[in-house]
Amino acid sequence: xxxxxxxxxxxxxxxxxxxxxxxxxxxxxxxxxxxxxxxxxxxxxxxxxxxxxxxxxxxxxxxxxxxxxxxxxxxxxxxxxxxxxxxxxxxxxxx
Amino acid sequence: xxxxxxxxxxxxxxxxxxxxxxxxxxxxxxxxxxxxxxxxxxxxxxxxxxxxxxxxxxxxxxxxxxxxxxxxxxxxxxxxxxxxxxxxxxxxxxxxxxxxxxxxxxxxxxxxxxxxxxxxxxxxxxxxxxxxxxxxxxxxxxxxxxxxxxxxxxxxxxxxxxxxxxxxxxxxxxxxxxxxxxxxxxxxxxxxxxxxxxxxxxxxxxxxxxxxxxxxxxxxxxxxxxxxxxxxxxxxxxxxxxxxxxxxxxxxxxxxxxxxxxxxxxxxxxxxxxxxxxxxxxxxxxxxxxxxxxxxxxxxxxxxxxxxxxxxxxxxxxxxxxxxxxxxxxxxxxxxxxxxxxxxxxxxxxxxxxxxxxxxxxxxxxxxxxxxxxxxxxxxxxxxxxxxxxxxxxxxxxxxxxxxxxxxxxxxxxxxxxxxxxxxxxxxxxxxxxxxxxxxxxxxxxxxxxxxxxxxxxxxxxxxxxxxxxxxxxxxxxxxxxxxxxxxxxxxxxxx
Numbered sequence: 243x244x245x246x247x248x249x250x251x252x253x254x255x256x257x258x259x260x261x262x263x264x265x266x267x268x269x270x271x272x273x274x275x276x277x278x279x280x281x282x283x284x285x286x287x288x289x290x291x292x293x294x295x296x297x298x299x300x301x302x303x304x305x306x307x308x309x310x311x312x313x314x315x316x317x318x319x320x321x322x323x324x325x326x327x328x329x330x331x332x333x334x335x336x337x
Numbered sequence: 338x339x340x341x342x343x344x345x346x347x348x349x350x351x352x353x354x355x356x357x358x359x360x361x362x363x364x365x366x367x368x369x370x371x372x373x374x375x376x377x378x379x380x381x382x383x384x385x386x387x388x389x390x391x392x393x394x395x396x397x398x399x400x401x402x403x404x405x406x407x408x409x410x411x412x413x414x415x416x417x418x419x420x421x422x423x424x425x426x427x428x429x430x431x432x433x434x435x436x437x438x439x440x441x442x443x444x445x446x447x448x449x450x451x452x453x454x455x456x457x458x459x460x461x462x463x464x465x466x467x468x469x470x471x472x473x474x475x476x477x478x479x480x481x482x483x484x485x486x487x488x489x490x491x492x493x494x495x496x497x498x499x500x501x502x503x504x505x506x507x508x509x510x511x512x513x514x515x516x517x518x519x520x521x522x523x524x525x526x527x528x529x530x531x532x533x534x535x536x537x538x539x540x541x542x543x544x545x546x547x548x549x550x551x552x553x554x555x556x557x558x559x560x561x562x563x564x565x566x567x568x569x570x571x572x573x574x575x576x577x578x579x580x581x582x583x584x585x586x587x588x589x590x591x592x593x594x595x596x597x598x599x600x601x602x603x604x605x606x607x608x609x610x611x612x613x614x615x616x617x618x619x620x621x622x623x624x625x626x627x628x629x630x631x632x633x634x635x636x637x638x639x640x641x642x643x644x645x646x647x648x649x650x651x652x653x654x655x656x657x658x659x660x661x662x663x664x665x666x667x668x669x670x671x672x673x674x675x676x677x678x679x680x681x682x683x684x685x686x687x688x689x690x691x692x693x694x695x696x697x698x699x700x701x702x703x704x705x706x707x708x709x710x711x712x713x714x715x716x717x718x719x720x721x722x723x724x725x726x727x728x729x730x731x732x733x734x735x736x737x738x739x740x741x742x743x744x745x746x747x748x749x750x751x752x753x754x755x756x757x758x759x760x761x762x763x764x765x766x767x768x769x770x771x772x773x774x775x776x777x778x779x780x781x782x783x784x785x786x787x788x789x790x791x792x793x794x795x796x797x798x799x800x801x802x803x804x805x806x807x808x809x810x811x812x813x814x815x816x817x818x819x820x821x822x823x824x825x826x827x828x829x830x831x832x833x
Contacts (some may be wrong), residue, residue, distance in 0.1 A: 247576050250702070253702050253705050253709065254702060255707050256705050256709060256719065257661060257689075257702055257705040258665075258668070258682065258686050258689055259641055259686060259689045259690055259698055259701065260683075260686035260687050260689065260690035260734065262387065264559065269494075269698070269699060269702060272699055272760055273699065273702060273703055273706065275759060275761060276653065276699075276703055276761060277703070277706070277762070279650060279761045280651075280653060280654055280716065281648040282646075282647070282650055282774065283647055283650050283651055283654075283720060284719075285585065285640075285647075285731075286644070286647055286722075286723050286726065288719060288722035288723060290351060291580065291716055291722040291725050292722070292724060292725055292726060293722050294721050294722070294724040294725040295551075295721065295725070296537075296551045296581060296777075297537045297551070297581075297728075297777030297800060298357055298479040299536070299537060299538045300538050300580065300581045300582060300583045300584075301429030301584075302580075303558075303580075303584075305578075312414070314439070316683050317439035318436065318439075319442075320437070320439055321435075321439075321669075321671070321672035321673070322670075322671060322672065323669060323672070323673065323674065323675035324675060327776075330610055330670055330671055332670055332681050332684065333677075333678065333679060333680055333681050333683070333684055335681050
């Protein structure tokens with residue numbers, strides 16, 4: 243079943259992806275068919291099964307709390323689409 | 338007499354060490370092949386011939402002194418998902434179209450340390466999301482293979498389609514790939530080459546652009562398993578900068594080639610017959626593979642992986658949920674493409690709308706949906722529980738067998754214009770490869786024959802955690818029996 247325009251628009255808003263009106267309908271259809279397809283997981287009995295969070299092969303480890311990197315402001319800023327001196331810039335957030 | 342384009346990675350390494358050929362000659366021959374063929378194949382996004390020549394010169398100097406690592410002077414291609422210091426890294430996305438990393442991924446750093454020469458960055462599906470290399474912002478990659486009596490452009494598989502095509506066409510001696518649900522194995526099968534997805538945690542993910550962090554794993558792609566073994570030994574190893582990297586020694590993978598398969602217990606998962614819709618040619622090849630292993634001394638067992646049919650839908654929930662989170666960082670502020678707007682949210686929305694392609698948007702939106710309030714338990718949490726069951730299926734099967742043998746993909750390469758319009762149909766390409774990814778176990782693909790239309794097919798072997806050696810031994814037995822020496826229509830060694 244196709245996802246309705248309101249749902250697609252709400253999800254797109256959550257994901258901060260701007261959509262054209264034409265895209266909403268196509269995406270609604272595609273997403274609907276994928277969601278319908280994954281519904282088959284409801285057939286599986288998962289009572290008492292723990293969720294798998296990663297493969298559990300790497301053991302948690304501690305490390306010394308010390309600086310191992312840094313002091314490279316220009317490198318960090320090198321790919322900024324827009325900057326002002328040593329700062330990233332964004333549109334005005336607070337009036 | 339065999340020419341410079343007949344070298345495998347292993348034979349080139351030996352010829353370099355014996356000074357029968359120079360690294361500069363070898364590198365120049367490959368740069369020349371890229372210039373001749375890649376206008377058509379489009380396997381490279383960024384070529385780095387000048388860096389490669391410098392690297393080759395340094396390799397020759399080291400070799401002349403009897404020094405140099407195991408890959409000294411070997412020309413490789415790097416999937417454009419690995420960050421390379423000072424060389425543009427795009428993930429085949431417009432949103433990273435001008436991104437130049439100020440650091441090197443651990444996997445590529447390991448290869449450079451061993452003396453490898455990088456010819457450039459290889460094309461892929463955008464953010465590694467695809468099974469046909471049709472979603473790249475830098476255009477599709479063409480498979481160097483052709484069907485008999487047809488000039489239709491075939492897909493190389495995906496997402497490591499550029500890596501697969503470049504290796505198959507002889508443009509590089511080996512390449513790095515990444516595999517989230519089959520992105521090394523399926524393109525390897527589609528292009529008649531070998532590829533290994535190691536155990537999750539074997540190769541560091543540091544500096545590899547993330548798609549689905551709990552599944553992404555780097556691995557080698559090359560003409561045969563000997564070459565893959567050499568590459569994997571260099572790429573693998575513990576890295577404190579990746580919290581999922583596993584601190585276990587890297588064995589000598591090359592040595593396991595000679596191990597043989599006498600007494601090896603090979604499982605055939607019966608659900609891979611009944612639940613997948615594999616083609617007739619693929620089914621026949623699978624049976625051949627069983628016979629080959631039996632003749633080499635292995636024993637075949639019927640095994641069951643009862644949750645097989647649920648692997649793909651649970652994969653798409655888990656992977657897309659992780660992707661929606663991982664790709665949140667592309668916001669037009671700190672790096673990547675920016676589209677200006679009066680408000681900050683407007684800037685995010687406009688930048689992400691312009692920077693991401695259709696498939697990536699679709700996947701981020703589904704991932705966002707399954708993680709959103711009211712759906713999390715029904716979709717995401719349930720999928721994670723199903724994932725536990727899938728992993729248990731494998732662990733149980735491996736109580737009785739050493740490896741599993743399956744096809745790599747349900748069919749051979751399809752044509753670019755035969756791409757299914759329904760996204761779910763496209764996802765079914767990964768039906769055989771996704772379960773091992775979900776479980777985190779290692780798997781590989783070896784070329785094993787041609788289908789009725791003359792395009793290559795691969796067989797997949799799946800192994801126990803950190804037992805890549807047994808996989809390589811079994812895969813090599815298949816290679817020897819299959820004697821796959823076919824070459825694609827487009828190949829560096831064929832003069833136009």
